[in-house]
Amino acid sequence: MELTEKEGNDVAFIQEPYTVNKRAVGIIKMYRIFTSSACRCRTATGVTNKRIDALLTKEATDKDTVVVELIPI
Numbered sequence: 001m002e003l004t005e006k007e008g009n010d011v012a013f014i015q016e017p018y019t020v021n022k023r024a025v026g027i028i029k030m031y032r033i034f035t036s037s038a039c040r041c042r043t044a045t046g047v048t049n050k051r052i053d054a055l056l057t058k059e060a061t062d063k064d065t066v067v068v069e070l071i072p073i
Helices: 003-008
Strands: 010-017 034-036 044-049 052-054 066-073
Touching: 003 052, 034 052, 044 066
Parallel strands: none
Antiparallel strands: 010 044, 034 044, 052 066
16 A cells, blocks of 8 residues: 555555455555455455545445445545
8 A cells, every 4th residue: 555655546456455354454544445245355445535435336246346436526
C-alpha cells in the first residue's frame, strides 16, 4: 500500500491479501477495503480516494473475484 500512496493511485487491486478471521489485515485503516465474506478471500479491492463512492456487489463476488462499482462524487 506504500506504493499506492506514493504513486497517488485511487484504487488498488490486491491479490492474495493477508487475512485473519476472513478479513484482510495489514492495510491502512483510512482505506476502504472490499473482500468476499465467504471463506478465505484471495482478492481484495482498496479505494484510497474519498471522492470515489464504492459499492460491493455481493451477488457477483466470491472468494476469487471482488466486484465493486465505483462512482465518482
